[in-house]
Amino acid sequence: MSAAQQRLLDLGWTPEVGRAFQPYRGAHRLARVCRVDRGGAALAGGMGAVRASFGGEVLRAVADDRLALPAVGDWTAVRDWPDDRVTLEAVLPRRTAIVRDSADRTSAGQVVAANVDVVVIVEHLDPDPDLGRIERLLVLAWGSGAQPIVVLTKSDLVPDPLGMRDEVAEVAPGVEILLVSSVLGDGVDELGALVRNGRTLALVGPSGAGKSTLTNLLAGVDVMPTGSVRARDGRGRHTTTHRELVVLPGRGVLIDTPGLRAVGLVADGGAVAGAFADVEAFAGQCRFRDCGHVTEPGCAVLLAVADGDLDEDRLARWRKLRREAALNAARRSGNRRAVVAELEARRHRR
Known part of the structure; x- marks a missing residue:
């Protein structure tokens, strides 16, 4: 195994990464993002460490979607180095984020x-x-x-x-x-x-x-x-x-990562369900499929609180995070009416 191959393995290279990089072979090198700052990123790859600015394809993608901005941990295709002006040309598909x-x-x-x-x-x-x-x-x-x-x-x-x-x-x-x-x-x-x-x-x-x-x-x-x-x-x-x-x-x-002063979520209902598996399990036992878990008869969630099997504060936090997930989903879909309705409901709950 060459030194370059060993460096890539140390960076977390997998066959999946190799397949994703296949379209860029030849004129580009594979590298992983180690740090991002204004206008560029510090990268590491088989040839060592390098700093790169963002290429046109990346800038166009970011203009349409801010999530396309290179992030620490991304695998990328960069213009072959050494070069006087190294550019990060593409971010390979993310496995997780x-x-x-x-x-x-x-x-x-x-x-x-x-x-x-x-x-x-x-x-x-x-x-x-x-x-x-x-x-x-x-x-x-x-x-x-x-x-x-x-x-x-x-x-x-x-x-x-x-x-x-x-x-x-x-x-x-x-x-x-x-x-x-x-x-x-x-x-x-x-x-x-x-x-x-x-x-x-x-x-x-x-x-x-x-x-x-x-x-x-x-x-x-x-x-x-x-x-x-x-x-x-x-x-x-x-x-x-x-x-x-x-x-x-x-x-x-x-x-x-730096300390998080506040944890703002961009999550869906599935992520909330994963973190609150206990509450979701009770919710699955409710009499009505569309139970709101507030005053409905036969609500297994409310019964669990009454029996001491579920903490009332945890239930309140679950409700809040579900509302946040619903609001984020409405924002992402561009459903302005749903966003306004949720914000109005929040105002009345205060």
Whole structure:
């Protein structure tokens, strides 16, 4: 095997990627996006690292769809290098994509990371984990097409980490949950077992949860900057300011992301259902197929709340996320009447 082939394998190359690149062979090289900034991207491929500007095909695609903007983790076709002016000519079809709502709250959204196999939701135990945020990140993960996993950090700072894990498990049905302490090393080997050649993991979560620390532990060297949390409120400082792909030669790929202040969703009902499998299971037992789960007779969801089998706050969050998914679907379809109706309904619910 040549050095160039080994570099591509380390970047996560698979036969599927090779087939997608086939139309570009000859005049182009295959490369993966490691970092994106204004007007260009840092890439890595069989020939090494290179910086590229965006070519015409990419710019035309972005003009029609903002999701076409190259993202960290994308496989791309670039004009052969070395060259004085390297251009990224095309983004190959994405196998998976973590998509969040854009800052302007349109339906366009932005791709946080592409071609991810495992979405690692990192949440701290000190201060207490935010269950609502974990639920939203699970919706984000299920919507991406990747496998979600929850990693609870700073387990050495709380008296009952197992009890706290059980509380998180109630809002993450069917999802593996790991307790990790970067100080004691607990759980690091279990997390490291998820990293393997040809697999890409993306770490998402709030600032101060320890995403960059986990990246450094898994890499075995300090590849990402880390910082302390503020003593007055336990919140983390934004030490990671950009998304970056980190290659672990022969062991897989990590994508570290900045802390998410808010988790805006561009999700459909299926992603919400994946994150709320317990609520959906009760909903499937309702007497009426079109049950709204509010006052209807024979509603299994309301009965589960009354019997203590379903937390009322979780039900409220499920309803809210379903409404968000419906609103996003209306925006994407251009159904202005549906958007106005949903926004009006929101106003009355306040």
